[in-house]
Amino acid sequence: MILDLTREVKVIRPEAKSVFPYSNSLFIDDDVRLMIDAGAGGRAYEPIDPESIDILLVTHNHFDHVNGISFFTNAQIKVGKEEALGYSSPEAYSAWAGFRHWEKLMGRTKVERFYQTVTMPEDVPVKPGFQDVKISGVLNNNDVFDVGKTKIYALHTPGHSHGHYAFYLEKEGILFSGDLDLSPRGPWYAGEFSNFDDLVQSVEKIIEIDPRILVTSHRRVFDRDKDDIVKLLQDFIGIALEKEEKIYDLLTEPRTIEDIAKHNIMGDISSKSAYAQFWDKMMIMKHLQRLEKHKRITRIDEDYYVQA
Numbered sequence: 001m002i003l004d005l006t007r008e009v010k011v012i013r014p015e016a017k018s019v020f021p022y023s024n025s026l027f028i029d030d031d032v033r034l035m036i037d038a039g040a041g042g043r044a045y046e047p048i049d050p051e052s053i054d055i056l057l058v059t060h061n062h063f064d065h066v067n068g069i070s071f072f073t074n075a076q077i078k079v080g081k082e083e084a085l086g087y088s089s090p091e092a093y094s095a096w097a098g099f100r101h102w103e104k105l106m107g108r109t110k111v112e113r114f115y116q117t118v119t120m121p122e123d124v125p126v127k128p129g130f131q132d133v134k135i136s137g138v139l140n141n142n143d144v145f146d147v148g149k150t151k152i153y154a155l156h157t158p159g160h161s162h163g164h165y166a167f168y169l170e171k172e173g174i175l176f177s178g179d180l181d182l183s184p185r186g187p188w189y190a191g192e193f194s195n196f197d198d199l200v201q202s203v204e205k206i207i208e209i210d211p212r213i214l215v216t217s218h219r220r221v222f223d224r225d226k227d228d229i230v231k232l233l234q235d236f237i238g239i240a241l242e243k244e245e246k247i248y249d250l251l252t253e254p255r256t257i258e259d260i261a262k263h264n265i266m267g268d269i270s271s272k273s274a275y276a277q278f279w280d281k282m283m284i285m286k287h288l289q290r291l292e293k294h295k296r297i298t299r300i301d302e303d304y305y306v307q308a
């Protein structure tokens with residue numbers, strides 16, 4: 001589905017819900033045709049002829065944002081410089097995913113591959129996992145793409161992943177925030193190089209810009225005239241901070257990550273797939289590191305944490 005924001009700026013929404021394995025794209029239909037992200041699914045891109053796209057900008061290397069890259073056969077592809085190596089090196093991709101922690105957090109060797117645990121709709125052309133992509137350049141903070149009437153600014157917004165970029169159309173007041181997505185479940189920061197403090201700073205950067213229109217990867221379009229975008233962004237961070245306080249409250253006695261996970265602070269863990277459980281534990285680990293850094297908790301031995 002195509003949603004016109006202005007004459008040139010359009011949101012490409014997936015035919016199904018814009019949740020994994022799909023995400024929204026932002027399409028700039030200008031002298032140079034530019035697309036942001038490639039996860040809306042083959043059917044959604046059909047009406048705009050993906051082969052006619054000149055530039056494809058990628059917010060970050062998560063499957064639901066990159067699975068349709070092969071549709072854009074003639075586009076120059078630009079990705080965040082911080083995670084560019086993960087598009088050509090399977091080793092870099094796997095290190096970036098954080099699976100070196102699997103054995104410790106899950107208590108067993110990792111045997112399953114993520115792609116074996118999910119089935120893909122037919123308009124998603126690849127399976128999750130490493131994808132060899134020929135990129136034509138990298139994104140740096142404040143890079144500008146002048147495509148005719150529209151200027152697009154790249155904003156390095158790390159936290160969700162360390163090479164995550166948002167895109168701002170200053171004249172139009174439109175900001176595409178990628179996976180700083182205002183999900184009611186709160187932010188995701190479970191990758192090896194995900195960082196919650198960075199994520200907070202990235203959200204603050206968006207609040208400072210105070211966009212008129214906020215387009216996220218997985219939700220509807222937010223409009224400052226109707227939605228309190230600043231409060232929505234603050235609440236989004238607040239959800240994670242609340243989880244952190246719950247973790248802290250549990251540490252009146254020494255506990256391990258495993259003990260904390262059983263309290264379902266990140267959601268009902270028993271109903272989740274092995275991967276979702278792993279990501280919950282990665283996020284608990286990140287909160288523990290943060291609480292430790294702020295000297296609110298200490299580690300008593302390798303595995304136990306307690307209030308300082």
Ligand SMILES: [Zn+2]
Pocket residue numbers: 060062160179
């Ligand atoms: Zn993501």
